[in-house]
Amino acid sequence: MIIDRLLLRGQKEGRKDDNEETIRRRLEVYREKTQPVLDYYRQQDRLSSVDGNRELQEVTKTLKAVVT
Template structure:
């Protein structure tokens, strides 16, 4: 039967997912797993999966789902993830969410809980403009938010329909959001 904490952090860019995932990772002593970082690490270490991913990255293409899913399966089987984990940036679509459910069923360790950090667009725009990336302006940020919503809304609906979604108001002080997250998770 399922044990451990399998947390899936959802939310638009600038919602505080990464920051909150790091906080809870320390709090619960479970790894914060970012698919982007995992890909970069696998490529840097030239693992077999990393070498496959490299060919897509070199061509400027998205890494296909099946390769990402293999990476995630590999990562969730590592020793530090046996008591739980926080996935950040995955799943990004319903087929990835369905695969993750099948994988977790196979591993028989975790009952995942999806947490959506809800932050108004205007606050996100301000946060991302403060980050100061040179390619960030109001228009590009709004476009990224539109793309995020278009792609991720079905994932939110998927977890909502499976009774595995909690929404947290991410438009508060960092510690208040962390406290709310801990209440939802424990």
């Protein structure tokens, strides 16, 4: 579960703000504020996703293709 993963990250990195209450609040704000924006642009066929877990040059190439 994402909460468990973030709690573990907080322990490893010493982040005091990565507690369960804060994480749950962040997820709630995401669902209320961010997700509707993504849904809107997806419905308008104006949303692009870029996999940032690749080599920097590949991500850069994809980003340039998306914005031009």
